[in-house]
Amino acid sequence: MPEVPVTTTNDDLPLAAAADWFLLLAEDDSSENRRRWQHWHDAHPSHRWAWEKVEKLQSLLAAAPRQAPHVLQQAERNQVERKVHRSQSARRQVLAMLGVIATGGIGYRLASTWQQAPAAPQIDWIVAAKGERREVSLPDGGRLWLASGTRVGIAYDAGHRDLYLDAGVLQLTSGRDPQGRKLRILARDGVIRPLGTRLTVSLFATHTVLAVQQSAAEVQPLSGSRVRVEAGQRVLFSGTASGRPETALFPEDAWTRGLLTALNMPLTEFAERFALYSGQHIEVAPALAVRRVSGTFRIDAAERSLRTLADGLGLRLDPAGDGWRLRPR
Numbered sequence: 001m002p003e004v005p006v007t008t009t010n011d012d013l014p015l016a017a018a019a020d021w022f023l024l025l026a027e028d029d030s031s032e033n034r035r036r037w038q039h040w041h042d043a044h045p046s047h048r049w050a051w052e053k054v055e056k057l058q059s060l061l062a063a064a065p066r067q068a069p070h071v072l073q074q075a076e077r078n079q080v081e082r083k084v085h086r087s088q089s090a091r092r093q094v095l096a097m098l099g100v101i102a103t104g105g106i107g108y109r110l111a112s113t114w115q116q117a118p119a120a121p122q123i124d125w126i127v128a129a130k131g132e133r134r135e136v137s138l139p140d141g142g143r144l145w146l147a148s149g150t151r152v153g154i155a156y157d158a159g160h161r162d163l164y165l166d167a168g169v170l171q172l173t174s175g176r177d178p179q180g181r182k183l184r185i186l187a188r189d190g191v192i193r194p195l196g197t198r199l200t201v202s203l204f205a206t207h208t209v210l211a212v213q214q215s216a217a218e219v220q221p222l223s224g225s226r227v228r229v230e231a232g233q234r235v236l237f238s239g240t241a242s243g244r245p246e247t248a249l250f251p252e253d254a255w256t257r258g259l260l261t262a263l264n265m266p267l268t269e270f271a272e273r274f275a276l277y278s279g280q281h282i283e284v285a286p287a288l289a290v291r292r293v294s295g296t297f298r299i300d301a302a303e304r305s306l307r308t309l310a311d312g313l314g315l316r317l318d319p320a321g322d323g324w325r326l327r328p329r
Helices: 012-027 031-043 045-063 068-081 088-102 106-112 267-278 302-313
Strands: 124-127 134-137 143-146 151-156 160-167 169-173 182-187 190-203 208-221 227-230 233-237 259-266 282-284 292-298 315-320 323-328
Touching (some): 012 031, 124 143, 227 233
Parallel strands (some): 282 323
Antiparallel strands (some): 124 151, 134 143, 143 169, 182 190, 315 323
16 A cells, blocks of 8 residues: 655645655555555546556656666665655655655756755654653644654744654644744544644554544545544554544553553454554464453553453463564463
């Protein structure tokens, strides 16, 4: 699936997706990826428009000075070197060039600036180590909490306040900006606009969850309609669609206090959440997928919490590598 969008207007989102598809196909031009790309390409006229820019970029590079193809060749090398988390710099380079084509400025770039890649925003990356929760103060007075293993980029400039969620979970309490710059969270599956708010964003393997604790926020999936989420609501979305906002039945931000609260939660979802917040992998035997969990568990005391869970459900908890395995007794 295409990953993190770098720009957020309705016109730019297809360009972001096109850049992602270009890098993905450069890494692995398999028949399956081609099939998925074709599905994306045919899904909307804006997708076809964006891909035309990719094809135009490729043809222009073929006719450009010798330095020009080096930009995309380097992007492809960066892509191969990072198969799990795609190179953000490579992606921004491709997206910037696509943006130049879309606005008619390609002639100037070919004439004067092929010797170096387009300038990328200055991003300060912050990482919470495994098992760590980290609090970060933002330049505008806002505050971030990062769960275990979370990686966030901070890019504030004259026009925007951008946060790049590359992996993990964050909670944002937004600050008041005297300059009135737009605040955006750019994640794998779309772009979130906080509206004077406190919220959490969680990246799971197949989807993203936005939960709003205060005020409101809007989410724009990479492809799909924009959705507004009010305080007390949560929404699940992927790169291609968004669900409907629903009432949050448990506090999505409990992890900031070292807790995970579950209310009739499927055991597999509980295990995924516990692993996401604590940094400890939890394997659940397939036969246990239908089991449900309710209660409050300390993520800072993982073994004790998981043994309490196992005892309550009549299960067996065994060490498994750097994590745990739940299976029937």
